[in-house]
Amino acid sequence: MSGLILIRNADVYAPEALGRKDVLIAGGKIQAIASSLEEPVGVECRIIDADGMKLMPGLIDGHVHIAGAGGDGGPATRTPEVQLKQLVRGGITTVIGCLGTDGITRSVGSLVMKAKAIRAQGLSAYVYTGSYQVPAPTLTGEVSSDLAYIEEIVGVGETAVADRRSSSPTVEELIKLAKATLVGGLLGGKAGVVHLHMGDSDNPFALIYEAVEKSDLPITRFYPTHVNRNSQILKDAVELGKLTAIDITAAVDPMEPLWGKEIRPVEAMRQLVDGGVPLDNITMTSDGCGSLPEFDENGHIIGAKIGEPSALYANMADIVRQDVLPLEKALKTVTENPARILRLKDKGRIAIGADADLLLAHDNLSLSWVVAAGQSWMENGEQVRKGSFE
Structure with missing residues (x-):
């Protein structure tokens, strides 16, 4: 996962509960949060349907x-x-x-x-x-x-x-x-x-x-x-x-x-x-x-x-x-x-301008997706990106 990502219909915890929102990610940062966001026109954008899932900070x-x-x-x-x-x-x-x-x-x-x-x-x-x-x-x-x-x-x-x-x-x-x-x-x-x-x-x-x-x-x-x-x-x-x-x-x-x-x-x-x-x-x-x-x-x-x-x-x-x-x-x-x-800038929150470090979990809190700086590391419970020597 890279470039633009649009997460739709997530139950957002920022960590405070924001309700159902769409979240747009670009350049490793959170660019927009709204009840409904349109898919960007003319650029490649990955859509993730997070209906029924909780979106949390990493x-x-x-x-x-x-x-x-x-x-x-x-x-x-x-x-x-x-x-x-x-x-x-x-x-x-x-x-x-x-x-x-x-x-x-x-x-x-x-x-x-x-x-x-x-x-x-x-x-x-x-x-x-x-x-x-x-x-x-x-x-x-x-x-x-x-x-x-x-x-x-x-x-x-x-x-x-x-x-x-x-x-x-x-x-x-x-x-x-x-x-x-x-x-x-x-x-x-x-x-x-x-x-x-x-x-x-x-x-x-x-x-x-x-x-x-x-x-x-x-x-x-x-x-x-x-x-x-x-x-x-x-x-x-x-x-x-x-x-x-x-x-x-x-x-x-x-x-x-x-x-x-x-x-x-x-x-x-x-x-x-x-x-x-x-x-x-x-x-x-x-x-x-x-x-x-x-x-x-x-x-x-x-x-x-x-x-x-x-x-x-x-x-x-x-x-x-x-x-x-x-x-x-x-x-x-x-x-x-x-x-x-610890004064970690742009960390620990889902907010516009914050780093796109995000987790998606099912309603029972089982972890499904892990995104760090806009890059996907885990999808549907499976690691999709690896570190050196793994």
């Missing part, structure tokens, strides 16, 4: 280990790089990559190059500089210059706190990291957030509150993930989420058994919303291609799984099917909200 997955991760249990537990087909099958048209535990044998440079490869093949990709460790590994030698100079870099992360695998940053170190991210973000026109990996330790958000108290940094500079890691952190996240953006991890399909003490995204979303967290402050990401280790009481790894990008769409749909949120609200957490928090 998902933004804000936490994927695109260049691989893991290694917690030794070299054999390193996870592979993401393949484009994994993103497409999950309706993900924009991805933000990160390093994790391993900021030693993996590099920010390889992460940036993987993002460039994804972009070259037709999806959108960005990354965080840094890793679990503080001081953060970088590409240019400084967090601030990474943000200023490198187009793909939007912030720093996933910086680990409250976790035995973290470098146990002090409050002063966290403040300096956030300040460098802020300045680099200003210079580069980036969001400049500090994306924090939250571990299992008690009182996990204490360092965030202390950093804000001891500096002039707004709490919105910090963007913690894995807030559904266990019941206690989720309880604490209800209060933090009233002040800043927080992120639910959807690493496994809702039909698969949980790994460890995690709270399922459907239940985590229910508790956050019922607790009064503004929906604008909630996002959900897949932790795709990340290692999901399980440890014994002595901290020894006893098993591991790999996060699956497709779990993001599956859990979003589960939240709708379980009547926790209607579709237009559940979609915000994986489209509009991450686009706003």
Whole structure:
């Protein structure tokens, strides 16, 4: 699919419900949205009859280990790089990559190059500089210059706190990291957030509150993930989420058994919303291609799984099917909200001038079509465009 595309009779969620509309796509952008649009005359235009289907923005997955991760249990537990087909099958048209535990044998440079490869093949990709460790590994030698100079870099992360695998940053170190991210973000026109990996330790958000108290940094500079890691952190996240953006991890399909003490995204979303967290402050990401280790009481790894990008769409749909949120609200957490928090221009919405990153799903939310920048990747549930080496 290229050139002009006219999608007719779709039930449009932008993510807010717009009702039945026609949508015209050209040049990789959404050019028109109306109750009825005429087919352009004199030019080739593909018509898609979407009667009975829901048209939604492509998902933004804000936490994927695109260049691989893991290694917690030794070299054999390193996870592979993401393949484009994994993103497409999950309706993900924009991805933000990160390093994790391993900021030693993996590099920010390889992460940036993987993002460039994804972009070259037709999806959108960005990354965080840094890793679990503080001081953060970088590409240019400084967090601030990474943000200023490198187009793909939007912030720093996933910086680990409250976790035995973290470098146990002090409050002063966290403040300096956030300040460098802020300045680099200003210079580069980036969001400049500090994306924090939250571990299992008690009182996990204490360092965030202390950093804000001891500096002039707004709490919105910090963007913690894995807030559904266990019941206690989720309880604490209800209060933090009233002040800043927080992120639910959807690493496994809702039909698969949980790994460890995690709270399922459907239940985590229910508790956050019922607790009064503004929906604008909630996002959900897949932790795709990340290692999901399980440890014994002595901290020894006893098993591991790999996060699956497709779990993001599956859990979003589960939240709708379980009547926790209607579709237009559940979609915000994986489209509009991450686009706003990470300052991703023309992403996360169906609107005139926005990127033509679109999904078509049946009434039961089974995914049928995936379009990225006006190019078709999936049609009628079958992948029609492939990435390199697939």
